[in-house]
Amino acid sequence: MASLAARVFRAPMATVTLVDDEWVRCCAAHGTPAQTRPVRRAVSLSAAAAGHDGVLVIPDTGADPRAEADPMVGGVPGARFYAAAPIDTPDGHRLGSVNVMDVHPRQPGAEELDALRDLAALVANELELRLAAARVVAAERQMRADAERLARILQRTLLPPALPQVPGLSAAAAYHPYSADEVGGDFYDLFPLDGNRWGFFLGDVCGKGADAAVLTSLVRYTLRAAAVYDPDPCRVLANLDAVLQQEHAGGAPSPYCTAVFGVLEPATDGFAVTLAGGGHPPALVVRADGGVEALRTEGGQLIGILREPRFVQVSTRLRAGDAMLLYTDGLTEARTEAGSRLDEEGLAAYLAPAAPADADDLLAEVHKLIGSLGEGVSDDTAVLALSVPPARRSQPLRSLGAA
Structure with a gap:
């Protein structure tokens, strides 16, 4: 715009300046590269132009x-x-x-003025457009910040604030969101049952956002309530399926989820685990000796979407130094540097060197793995x-005559 003004007047110099209470700032210049520094309003002709009615x-x-x-x-x-023509x-x-x-010295013509x-009107329009764009960007940033804050708050309400302490067992959990401003449908919990037994579950509902949040809340409540009534893992999942089936009985889209539900019961050598x-x-x-076993519930079907689904139950024991990891498919479906999925075999191979590992160690390894996968997640x-903590080695007794 400064170059165009200079061309219209056939003049060697032109500028576009903005004026505030103290300073005059040059935002465009033609023929005056050394005069782009701010100038005090009190000494600048631009300030006189800003106070003049019409073209000065x-x-x-x-x-x-x-x-x-x-x-x-x-100078x-x-x-x-x-x-100078004012920018209004x-x-x-x-x-x-x-x-x-x-x-x-010269006298300009009417057409030049x-x-x-x-040109001043065009600059004003351009500045208005830029200001409007800046306002839109600022508003979008604020909306995104608000959405992220609300997502964090809502996500925290869908997960237990802390896991309970189970005698003889270490437990740890973590949630790694993919999007900061969208609520996911992953869930987990660990809670007491009757006697000295404990229930646990982990799963993933369909969808994202508010609908997923509502469904996640329903699933967590139903699993806990069903386990108190009858903790048999297959029956717990069957009860959850019945509730989700009822949710879409009126023809609404089918809400569904995947889940693992299990029961922990103390044993003389650790914990007996039954899960469906x-x-x-x-x-x-992850066994204490470095072996990694997959507890496959072959044939277990999606929850909430199929008529008379089949759920499969398996059992194992966690002994001293053993650890068990439950996870959602966001981990195993992540892409490696080679472009292939990590899958269960890749995750097992990654965890094997961590043995013997406690719950916190496993979570630290998973955190590092997710970080290394980067955009593949x-x-x-x-x-x-x-x-189950490793067995403590007993110290040999010293002989009475030892120094």
Whole structure:
């Protein structure tokens, strides 16, 4: 715009300046590269233009006292002619001016002054567009920040604030969101049952956002309530399936989920584990000796979407130094650097060197793994780790005569 103004006037110099209470700032210049630094309002001709009604014309700056202190006049380049059209917003706010200068005194023509007014109006429109765009960007950033904050709050309400302490067992859980502003449907819990038994579950509902949050809340409540009534893992999943089937009995879209539900019962050598799965990836047991076993519930079907689904139950024991990891498919469906899925075999191979590992160790390994996968991760991941502490080695007794 400054170049166009200079061309219209056939002048060597032109600027576009913005004026505030103290400073005049040049935001575009033609022929004056050294004069782009801010100038005090008190000494700038642009301030005089901002206070002038209409186009300000000074045919000879040497004969006008308003120009004496302006560095463009008193210093290099020694401007002798000055003309400026104000930049006004539609609501009447004056932002600055479009300025044209020459090193020789002159008298501009009417067409030149009209063109200068038009250029100032174009600058005002451009500034309004940029301001509007900045406002939109700021509003979108604020909306995203609000959405992220609400998502974090809502996500926390869908997960237990802390896992209970189970005598003789270590437990740890973590949730790794894929999107900061969208609520996921991954869930987990660990809670007491009758006597000295404990229930646990982990799963993933369909969808994202508010609908997934509502469904997750329903699933967690139903699993806990069903387990208190009858903790048999297959019957717990069957009860959950019945509730979800009822949710879409009126023809609404079918809500469904995958889940693993299990029961822990203390044993003389650790814990007996019985679990059932419905369409969910197998839990992995990391043995103290470094072996990794997949607890596959072969044939276990999705929960809530099929008529008379089949659920499968398996059992194992967690002994001293053993650990078990439950996870959602956001982990095993992540892509490696080679472009292939991590899958259960890849996860098992990654965890094997961590043995013997406690629950916190397993979660730390999973955290490192997710970090290393980077952009290969495309979904939320929830993990629940349970471990039995290693047996303590007894210290040999010293002989009475030992020094």
